[in-house]
Amino acid sequence: MHISYTCQPSPDAAVNEDFIVAGERFVIVLDGATASGLPWGCEHDVRWLATRLGGQLAGVLIEEPGLSLVEVLREGIVRTRNLHPQCDLTNPNSPSSTVAIVREHEGRLDCITLCDTPVIVKTVDGVVTALVDDRTAHLPAYDRDSLSRLRNSDEGFWVASTKPEAADRAVTGSFATSEVQSFALVTDGISRLVDRYGWSWEQLLGTLEKQGPEQAVAAIREAELATEPGTFRGKRQDRGATRPNCGQAHKALTESQQLTAPRSCSAPDQAGHRPKPLRHPRGNVHAATKWLTRWGDS
Ligand SMILES: [Zn+2]
Numbered sequence: 413m414h415i416s417y418t419c420q421p422s423p424d425a426a427v428n429e430d431f432i433v434a435g436e437r438f439v440i441v442l443d444g445a446t447a448s449g450l451p452w453g454c455e456h457d458v459r460w461l462a463t464r465l466g467g468q469l470a471g472v473l474i475e476e477p478g479l480s481l482v483e484v485l486r487e488g489i490v491r492t493r494n495l496h497p498q499c500d501l502t503n504p505n506s507p508s509s510t511v512a513i514v515r516e517h518e519g520r521l522d523c524i525t526l527c528d529t530p531v532i533v534k535t536v537d538g539v540v541t542a543l544v545d546d547r548t549a550h551l552p553a554y555d556r557d558s559l560s561r562l563r564n565s566d567e568g569f570w571v572a573s574t575k576p577e578a579a580d581r582a583v584t585g586s587f588a589t590s591e592v593q594s595f596a597l598v599t600d601g602i603s604r605l606v607d608r609y610g611w612s613w614e615q616l617l618g619t620l621e622k623q624g625p626e627q628a629v630a631a632i633r634e635a636e637l638a639t640e641p642g643t644f645r646g647k648r649q650d651r652g653a654t655r656p657n658c659g660q661a662h663k664a665l666t667e668s669q670q671l672t673a674p675r676s677c678s679a680p681d682q683a684g685h686r687p688k689p690l691r692h693p694r695g696n697v698h699a700a701t702k703w704l705t706r707w708g709d710s
Contacts, residue, residue, distance in 0.1 A: 417625065430599065431462040431509075433470045438515040440473075442466050443529050443599040445508045445571060448556040453500025454507055461507035465492045465572055473515060481513050481524035485572065485579035493574055501574040504560050508573035511582075512597040521589045526582040527571040530603045532596040532617050533587055542606075542613045545570075545583045549607070596620050602628055608644055609635045 417432060429444030444462035454461075469488035472479065479487065488511075493501055500506070512529040515522045523531045523543055531543040547569035551562055562568020570581040596617055605611040605628065619628050 427457075427459050429458045429462055429509075431459075431466040433466045435470060435474065437517065438470070438473050438513065439597060440466055440469050441512045441529055441597040441599065442572075443510040443601075445510070447507070448505060448559060450505045450556055450560055451503070452505035452507065453503030454496065455499055456496060456507060458507045458509070461492070461573070462509040464495055465489070465509055465511070468492050468495075469511070469513065473513075477517060481515060481522050481584060482579045482582060484513065484515075485511060485524060485526065485582060486576045489572055489574070489576045489579065493576075503574075504563050506574045508563065508571040510599065511572045514595055514597060516589055519589050521587045521592045521595070523585045523587075523595070524582050525584075525597075526578060527569060528600040528603075530598055531585070532598065532613050533585065533592060534594045534614075534617055535587065535591045536593045537591075538593075540614045540617060541585065543583050543585045544603075594621055598628075602632060605632050605635070 417434075429446065431440075431442045431444070433440040442462045442465060444458035447458055456464075465488055468491040469484060472484045472487045472491070476484070476487070510525075510527040510529040512525040512531050513523070514531060521533070523533060525531050525543050525545050527545050528548055530545075532540060533543070534540045551568055552558070553562075559568075564570055564573060564575045564578055566581075570578040572578055594617060598616070600607075602616070602625075605616055606613055609632075616628065619631070
């Protein structure tokens with residue numbers, strides 16, 4: 413497996429709140445949630461949470477290879493909680509992060525995403541499947557008090573923080589490794605090319621494969637600079653960003669593999685919640701011939 417990525421800090425970012433961990437057979441991408449400014453009962457910051465959680469998840473994946481990714485995520489949150497027992501772990505504003513994991517195990521490529529970091533998988537027949545947890549796109553309100561109330565609740569959205577049961581609300585999928593041609597883990601900074609700017613998942617994955625993550629980052633920045641501030645409504649406008657459409661996190665990770673085998677992927681499950689994994693009937697990129705993993709970030 414060949415892994416590569418790009419990380420381009422946002423001009424607005426004081427500190428990078430994203431984190432990536434990659435091993436021989438897994439990749440983890442975390443996008444730390446910008447602090448709301450409300451008291452959060454924790455002496456640590458978002459970057460601490462994202463890096464510690466990423467480290468714990470990697471440890472679980474290495475030490476417990478037989479666990480499902482839901483179990484991995486749950487255990488990772490538990491272990492991260494144990495790193496700061498002195499903090500108020502009941503505070504709903506405690507630092508949090510999205511999580512996406514792709515893991516190869518016993519011939520399967522397992523995927524999980526919790527909150528705003530889609531996983532895109534292309535199989536050898538050209539079909540592109542996007543695993544998306546889009547609860548945050550359907551909230552009744554986006555002011556910080558509402559987000560505090562809705563965070564990690566079935567009325568709102570789930571994110572990795574202090575509640576292990578968040579893992580049970582994640583969106584998961586699994587594919588035969590032999591049938592996977594390429595995949596990507598993208599934070600919402602990249603996936604908004606699809607959500608806001610009319611790209612297809614196939615187009616995004618194709619760009620990552622052929623032109624690299626830098627091109628995807630350049631495309632989103634160009635699109636955002638051409639967009640009037642306030643054009644898009646949603647959480648980003650209320651999460652402390654000074655410019656709603658600029659300076660967001662951009663991160664993408666893709667892998668490609670030359671393989672030839674029939675396809676039979678399992679349907680993602682989602683614990684009966686709003687996010688709907690998207691299936692696109694036909695991809696439009698041809699087979700890649702080597703592993704490629706790319707990641708962009710700001
Ligand atoms: Zn803490």
